[in-house]
Amino acid sequence: MAYEALLFEKKDGVAIITLNSPDKMNAISTAMKASIAAACDEVDKDETIKVAILTGAGRGFCAGHDISEMAAGTAKAPTTYDLLNTANNEACFYKVQKPVIAAINGACVGAGLALALSCDIRIAADTAKIGSAYAKLGAAPGLGMTYWLPKIIGPAAALEFMFTAKIVLGPEAKTMGLVNQCVPAADLMKASMEMAATIAQYPTLGVALTKKLVYRSMLDDVTNHYDWEKWAAQITMAAMMKK
Numbered sequence: 001m002a003y004e005a006l007l008f009e010k011k012d013g014v015a016i017i018t019l020n021s022p023d024k025m026n027a028i029s030t031a032m033k034a035s036i037a038a039a040c041d042e043v044d045k046d047e048t049i050k051v052a053i054l055t056g057a058g059r060g061f062c063a064g065h066d067i068s069e070m071a072a073g074t075a076k077a078p079t080t081y082d083l084l085n086t087a088n089n090e091a092c093f094y095k096v097q098k099p100v101i102a103a104i105n106g107a108c109v110g111a112g113l114a115l116a117l118s119c120d121i122r123i124a125a126d127t128a129k130i131g132s133a134y135a136k137l138g139a140a141p142g143l144g145m146t147y148w149l150p151k152i153i154g155p156a157a158a159l160e161f162m163f164t165a166k167i168v169l170g171p172e173a174k175t176m177g178l179v180n181q182c183v184p185a186a187d188l189m190k191a192s193m194e195m196a197a198t199i200a201q202y203p204t205l206g207v208a209l210t211k212k213l214v215y216r217s218m219l220d221d222v223t224n225h226y227d228w229e230k231w232a233a234q235i236t237m238a239a240m241m242k243k
Contacts, residue, residue, distance in 0.1 A: 001042070006035035007057070008042065013050040014196045015043050022058030027066040028091060028111055036091040044097050050200035050207075052096065053192050054119055055103040062112025064133060065142075092118035092144055094215055094222075097208045099199050103192040104128045104179065109167070114143035117152060120211060122178065123192050124170035125185035130178060131167035138240055140232035147225045151218065153177045 007018040017039050019026035026032075043052045056062055092115065093100040102119035110133040116122055124130065132149075134141045141162060149158040153176055160166075161176075174182035183191045199207060 001038065003035040003039065005029055005032035006039060008039050010046075010049060011193075012197070013048060013200045014193065015039075015046070015049045015052040017043075017052055017054045019054070019056045019062055021066075022056075022060070024066060024068070025060030025063035025107055026056040026058070026112070027063045027068075028115070029066040029069050032066075033091045040093065040096045043100075047204075049098065050204055051098060051196040052093075052100045053103050053189075053196055054093065054100060054115075055105055055189070055192070058106070060106040060112075061102075061104045061108040061128065062115055063107050064110025064112050091115060093120070094118045094144075094219070097211070098204065099196075099207060099211060101192050101195055103188050104130065104170070105185070105188055109133045110137075110141075111143045111145075114141065114145040114148065117148035118144055121180050121195065123181045123183060123188065123195065124173055124179040125188045126170040126182055127185045128170045128173070129167050130170070130173045131165060132162045133165055135163060135165040139236045140229065142229055142233045144222075144226060144229065146229055147222060 005019070005021045007016075007020045009016045009018075017036075019028075019032065021027060021029065021032060043049050093102075099121065100119040102116040102122045104116055104122060104124040106125070106128055108116055108124075108128055108130045113130060113132060132141060132145060134145070145162070146158075149161065152158075153161070157176065168176065168178070170179065170182040173179045181191060181195075
C-alpha cells in the first residue's frame with residue numbers, strides 16, 4: 001500500500017519501516033502517525049514478515065512530535081473514537097505481534113524516544129543523540145514515555161532523565177540500559193539486520209507468543225496509563241497555548 005511520510009520495504013523476511021520526513025528530522029505528523037498504524041497492521045498480517053526494523057531517513061531517527069503542524073493548527077482534529085481509545089490509536093510498536101527492532105540512526109528525542117522505547121529491541125549508532133525534551137517545552141511526556149522509561153532504566157533514573165531533559169550519545173545510552181547495543185554509525189543497519197536475521201530463523205508463532213507473554217506480564221494497566229498521560233499532555237498544552 002502507499003504510505004505518507006513513511007517508507008516500507010521487505011527483505012529476507014524483514015520489514016524495514018523508515019520514518020520519512022528528513023527535512024523535519026522525521027517529526028511525527030498526523031499523516032506519519034496514520035502510516036505507522038498501517039505499517040504495524042501490514043507487519044502483523046503479512047506471514048512472510050518475521051521481524052520489523054524501525055529507523056529514520058536522513059540524519060535523524062525521530063525528533064518528536066511535529067510542533068510546526070501543531071502550531072499551525074493543521075493537525076487533524078481527533079474523532080470521538082480517537083478520544084475514547086487513547087492507547088489504541090497512539091503510534092507505538094509493543095502491540096505488533098512480531099519483534100520490532102529500533103535502529104536509532106540519529107536524533108531520537110521526545111516522542112521519538114517514546115516510539116523507540118515501545119519497540120522490543122533498540123540498537124543505536126554511537127553518534128545518535130537520545131533524550132527527553134518535554135521538560136524544556138513545559139509539556140508532560142507522551143506516547144507512553146512515562147510508562148516505558150521507568151520499566152527499562154528504573155524509576156529514579158527515568159525521573160532524573162526526564163526532569164533534566166538530558167541528551168546522551170549512543171555509548172552512554174547503552175550504559176544506562178536505554179539501548180541493547182551501540183555500534184558505529186556505519187554499521188547500524190548491518191547490526192540491526194543481523195539481529196533480525198537471528199530472530200527470523202525461528203518459528204514465528206513461538207517468537208510472537210514469547211513477546212505476547214512478556215508484555216502481558218507488565219501491561220495490565222497500560223491503557224489506563226496512556227489515558228493519564230493524554231490527560232496531562234492536554235493540561236500542559238493548554239497552558240503553553242496561553243503564553
